[in-house]
Amino acid sequence: MHPGTLIGVPQTDPSxxxxxxxxxxxxxxxxxxxxxxxxxxxxxxILNGGYLLAVAGRAAVLESPHAHPVALSATYLRAPAAGPAxxxxxxxxxxxxxxxxxxxxxxxxxxxxxxxxxxATLGHDEAIWAEPMPDAPSVEHCAxxxxxxxxxxxxxxxxxxxxxxxxxxxxATSGWAxxxxxxxxxIRGWMRFSDGRDADPLAMALFADALxxxxxxxxxxxxxxTVQLQVLVxxxxxPGWCLVEARxxxxxxxxxxxxxxxxxxxxxxxxxxxxxxxASRG
Amino acid sequence: MHPGTLIGVPQTDPSxxxxxxxxxxxxxxxxxxxxxxxxxxxxxxILNGGYLLAVAGRAAVLESPHAHPVALSATYLRAPAAGPAxxxxxxxxxxxxxxxxxxxxxxxxxxxxxxxxxxATLGHDEAIWAEPMPDAPSVEHCAxxxxxxxxxxxxxxxxxxxxxxxxxxxxATSGWAxxxxxxxxxIRGWMRFSDGRDADPLAMALFADALxxxxxxxxxxxxxxTVQLQVLVxxxxxPGWCLVEARxxxxxxxxxxxxxxxxxxxxxxxxxxxxxxxASRG
Numbered sequence: 001m002h003p004g005t006l007i008g009v010p011q012t013d014p015s016x017x018x019x020x021x022x023x024x025x026x027x028x029x030x031x032x033x034x035x036x037x038x039x040x041x042x043x044x045x046i047l048n049g050g051y052l053l054a055v056a057g058r059a060a061v062l063e064s065p066h067a068h069p070v071a072l073s074a075t076y077l078r079a080p081a082a083g084p085a086x087x088x089x090x091x092x093x094x095x096x097x098x099x100x101x102x103x104x105x106x107x108x109x110x111x112x113x114x115x116x117x118x119x120a121t122l123g124h125d126e127a128i129w130a131e132p133m134p135d136a137p138s139v140e141h142c143a144x145x146x147x148x149x150x151x152x153x154x155x156x157x158x159x160x161x162x163x164x165x166x167x168x169x170x171x172a173t174s175g176w177a178x179x180x181x182x183x184x185x186x187i188r189g190w191m192r193f194s195d196g197r198d199a200d201p202l203a204m205a206l207f208a209d210a211l212x213x214x215x216x217x218x219x220x221x222x223x224x225x226t227v228q229l230q231v232l233v234x235x236x237x238x239p240g241w242c243l244v245e246a247r248x249x250x251x252x253x254x255x256x257x258x259x260x261x262x263x264x265x266x267x268x269x270x271x272x273x274x275x276x277x278x279a280s281r282g
Numbered sequence: 283m284h285p286g287t288l289i290g291v292p293q294t295d296p297s298x299x300x301x302x303x304x305x306x307x308x309x310x311x312x313x314x315x316x317x318x319x320x321x322x323x324x325x326x327x328i329l330n331g332g333y334l335l336a337v338a339g340r341a342a343v344l345e346s347p348h349a350h351p352v353a354l355s356a357t358y359l360r361a362p363a364a365g366p367a368x369x370x371x372x373x374x375x376x377x378x379x380x381x382x383x384x385x386x387x388x389x390x391x392x393x394x395x396x397x398x399x400x401x402a403t404l405g406h407d408e409a410i411w412a413e414p415m416p417d418a419p420s421v422e423h424c425a426x427x428x429x430x431x432x433x434x435x436x437x438x439x440x441x442x443x444x445x446x447x448x449x450x451x452x453x454a455t456s457g458w459a460x461x462x463x464x465x466x467x468x469i470r471g472w473m474r475f476s477d478g479r480d481a482d483p484l485a486m487a488l489f490a491d492a493l494x495x496x497x498x499x500x501x502x503x504x505x506x507x508t509v510q511l512q513v514l515v516x517x518x519x520x521p522g523w524c525l526v527e528a529r530x531x532x533x534x535x536x537x538x539x540x541x542x543x544x545x546x547x548x549x550x551x552x553x554x555x556x557x558x559x560x561a562s563r564g
Contacts, residue, residue: 070537071510071558073355075382075398077375092396093359097536097560098509100357102384102396114374114384116357116396118509118558125535128561129467129500185411218411227380227400228353230512232539232558234532250516250551253407254379255352257514257554269532272539274556276353276400276514278379279410 016197024059038082039160048161049226050209056103057205059087060117064099068201071118073230080112122236133263139190142168148177166194181219185248187211190241199237208260208273214248224277231273240265254279298479306341320364321442330443331508332491338385339487341369342399346381350483353400355512362394404518415545421472424450430459448476463501467530469493472523481519490542490555496530506559513555522547
């Protein structure tokens with residue numbers, strides 16, 4: 001890999017599990033490739049959708065004159081296998097302020113994920129209008145999501161995602177783990193990488209799909225496979241814990257939609273996402 | 283045009299301005315074409331983004347075994363001219379429950395809009411969880427958005443969109459028209475087609491981008507060109523007025539994001555959208 005030949009070179013840290021697992025390299029033929037890491041699964045060998053989106057977002061930035069993904073809209077066609085994957089970036093438009101491209105992530109079975117990526121370069125601008133961070137107990141007063149999940153549905157080993165992210169849930173939104181769902185489809189918690197890597201715009205693609213399904217808070221313990229996911233990155237995250245809140249919109253006719261909002265340690269809203277998923281059958 | 287040769291044939295009514303303006307026909311060469319109608323502009327000859335998305339959504343449904351767009355994620359590359367346009371639908375996956383495709387709308391200047399479309403067939407399912415309609419004054423106690431816009435910024439003639447949609451704004455969110463912005467980026471109003479056509483899933487793509495920019499409510503009277511727009515259609519709208527509410531998320535660094543929620547006359551949430559736009563300079 002010759003970083004000098006890449007158009008954009010996002011910072012990667014070889015000591016970061018996330019940076020290593022989302023590395024996109026240029027092949028001898030000039031294409032882009034990644035090795036999907038089995039360690040970012042949500043159980044049953046299914047790779048987390050946010051992890052896959054981060055890999056696609058990194059490919060988009062590599063081929064862009066801009067440094068950050070600001071809008072990623074993804075369609076999930078099928079679950080790709082861990083292992084070798086190819087990334088195809090088709091530029092759509094490029095200007096001084098932003099660039100647009102279409103990214104396809106494929107494994108041996110064919111295309112798995114298609115992403116419309118808008119890249120730009122985020123600065124440290126004051127917000128003219130910003131949504132304030134909601135009240136939440138401090139990290140010390142929250143419980144590990146991995147431990148709660150284990151209480152709710154014992155699994156061994158713990159899914160990779162639960163190991164690589166340190167998530168501490170607000171007790172007001174984690175009653176489902178002990179059979180007392182709140183009845184409101186909201187799950188909120190503090191999140192950071194377990195290895196201490198700071199959050200950045202690319203990490204927002206991961207954080208924006210990394211809480212348990214909000215259906216859990218309604219006592220519906222099944223999974224909800226994502227059909228479309230849009231992530232907007234609205235500011236550069238400050239170092240430290242992010243507060244991540246997922247809120248279910250509507251559940252009807254076998255479909256569910258869900259919004260995420262993410263605030264950084266300074267209280268600034270840094271990302272928001274929305275997804276449409278097939279409703280959990282739990 | 284031979285409707286029998288189309289895979290899916292959405293209902294079109296020749297007496298509906300919207301149906302005529304969003305007609306997609308198959309060309310002799312087997313491609314899809316539309317005539318972008320100059321009558322759906324937002325001023326200055328710029329066609330409304332929701333109108334363009336509805337044309338793309340109709341093309342997606344035409345090539346799908348399913349009847350309705352349920353998720354449309356669009357990137358706006360450039361403003362297309364009114365007149366002839368071509369639509370290219372690339373199927374991505376198709377199953378019993380849903381189908382995915384990528385739709386490109388192009389005019390003589392090249393691609394203008396790229397849309398990831400998920401189509402499915404919506405039924406009349408009871409919601410397991412649904413967001414209730416907010417309080418709003420009755421239609422009779424709301425004021426015409428077209429008249430308010432004219433008061434705020436006199437234009438002659440009125441933009442086509444303002445003529446083709448009948449929008450009545452909640453007075454609590456229309457103070458900007460008389461120099462008294464509310465200070466909260468929310469605009470809410472009742473909406474229907476001026477010619478009486480009932481709303482349907484395709485109309486949601488239009489309604490979800492048809493209120494004045496929420497920056498107006500902050501006293502910022504400039505336009506905000508859309509970069510990405512995602513529309514989710516969550517239920518079949520009942521006949522009658524829809525209540526449409528736009529809420530600005532964050533405004534910072536030259537970007538703004540905005541959410542729409544749409545309820546039908548029965549109070550059921552039928553659609554929601556989110557867009558990222560360049561912030562208005564007003």
